Amino acid sequence: MRLLLVLIALLGLTACGAEPKWAPQDQVDAVRFVEGPPNYITLYTVVNKRTGSGAHSAILVNGSERLIFDPAGTWYHPKLPERNDVHFGMNDKALAFYIDYHTRVTYDTIEQTVYVSPEVAEQVLARVKAYGAVPKAMCTQATSSILRGVPGFESLPQTFYPKKLSAAFGKLPGVTTRVITDDDDDDNHGVLLVQHDGTPLP
Template identity: 80%
Template sequence: MRLVLALTALFGLAACGAEPVWAPEEQVQAARFVSDDPPSITLYTVVNKSSGSGAHSAILVNASERVIFDPAGTWHHPRLPERNDVHFGMTDKALAFYIDYHARKTYDVIEQKVYVSPEVAEHVLREVKAYGAVPKAMCTQATSSVLRSTPGFQSMPSTLYPKKLSGAFGELPGVSTRVITDDDDDNNHGVLIVQRNGDPLEG
């Protein structure tokens, strides 16, 4: 019976589109990046320029290490290990690659940062690491779920809509916001090609 239930859960997960990934511990530790910046939580929202609708949500967590929780995202870097939508080794250059991949002539990226206590940052870090692989189209639900479980962020809505979450996040005290635009072609695979050619990620 347990085997049947396990197989049912496995196939159910696959049907939802979740893609479990688990990088080896040695790769995760080798990529680990600690920022000198104060602890913070940054919400990234990708917005369609023509329709104004939200297309994606992700969280950058700056705690005892800096990672990005990119639920059901398509971005990856061969030198940055991933565990179930958590990408490790998010240096400034890696973050710039992430933003450049999403910002293009048809999409803007909204960056909203709020500084938090080390305890709150560590809480979010634990939550994203434990969340698991996220099914396609559920990025904002996963992002909002993590935030709602966090002290100081309980007012966040449980939602599937990136713009709704971004609007609520923008009302938090102390949030700084910038909108990132780019004229890259809509087919932005060239960003990944540059990364694969060995452009260093330090700094």
């Protein structure tokens, strides 16, 4: 009961942290990136190297377009429009920016990819676009909620814990995993400064 009250209190405190954004349609259309088949879902999990605890969860979806759902995340690029934690125009350079922003001397990023049918990819695209702005500290809850409602992902838990979701995702048939490391300084704001200079993405 006490744990339930703590969670309710946490939800109440973090609910104010959601920051709705809604880029205009012309901006979204202008950067739309289509990688083409095969279709896949990639789960990104950021892990604190000092404590071993999970720090963040996000999903990259490659379907009729490629975008990333970065719930309650702090990453952005001024040339990439955002709608409620969904970032459009995720070409390879944009994805490299995203990974580099999160990966540093104190954090590793786990990248787990599973190939899916076009129908499943479209379901995930629709679900991330409809989810809405995510409050702080709720990234994994949002990510797990979206995934477990889609065929093939029913075994995933509804959880607040990034590493728990990552462990379950790693058991899905056909998943591939890589751990990304970097020796960037813990203060990784240089990545943001590069992005803020307005350099266009190819």
